[in-house]
Amino acid sequence: MLVGGHIHLLGNLGERLFGLLTAIEQTGSINQAARAVNLTYKGAWEMIERANNLSPNILVATAVGGKQGGGTRLTLAGKAFLALFQQLQTEHDLFLHQLNQRLHSHQDIIFLLKRLIMKASARNQFFGKITDVAIGAVNATVVLSLKGGDTIVASVTKESVDALGIKNGVDAIALIKVSQVTLVTDFGGYRLSARNQLKGTVTRIQKGSVNTEVVIALQGGNAIASTITNESVDTLALTEGSEATAVFKAGAVLLGVAS
Secondary structure (H helix, E strand, C coil): CEECCEECCCCHHHHHHHHHHHHHHHHCCHHHHHHHCCCCHHHHHHHHHHHHHHCCCCCEEEECCCCCCCEEEECHHHHHHHHHHHHHHHHHHHHHHHHHHHHHCCHHHHHHHHHHHCCCCCCEEEEEEEEEEEECCCEEEEEEECCCCCEEEEEEEHHHHHHHCCCCCCEEEEEECHHHCEEECCCCCCCCCCCEEEEEEEEEEEECCCEEEEEEECHHHCEEEEEEEHHHHHHHCCCCCCEEEEEECHHHCEEECCC
């Protein structure tokens, strides 16, 4: 594969070829070398023949004698080819080691990469730290503190608390589907039973044929999305810059922790 105008040599096929060449150098036998790298005798020969055909110089030379007789050896070109790969592999391993050391000193980047890898259908995904766990008779109430001071309350089973190792100080991710988030612009003097009420500013309104996605910016840089009907957007008089509160029940929150 070409990468930036250069040939990428460290792929799986390249490693198998160089593994076979290394085994040939060590054993002097194509039969033994094939077994050492988990190739069939035929497969090893096909790989060698292809390499010899594509190389400007023969890499592997053989003497007549069949499977058990004769001998197989690397030519000078083959030995140079193998030495170059081993040097590249050493430098590649050193590069990865240095990269891991640099990443180790930037734990925030590592945590972000791990979170980005996770694939989930829930549109709303928040990272935070568990700051309170209250165990009830059947369920537990878990409080997740987000950057900026907002908190999300989740209701999970006691079994989930034990299985996930949920406790104070643990990093966790909260998942909430957009369909579970209700928007309120005026409480009219009423208080709602929903534990989660996050106030913010509307930053984006994306209208569809039936529903509209509304994104609300929260303090600290987080944002939460909700999907409501187009009629609801008009009824609430939502516009970019207007204030709104995202409301959702504790039972609508899924919690995830690093495995």
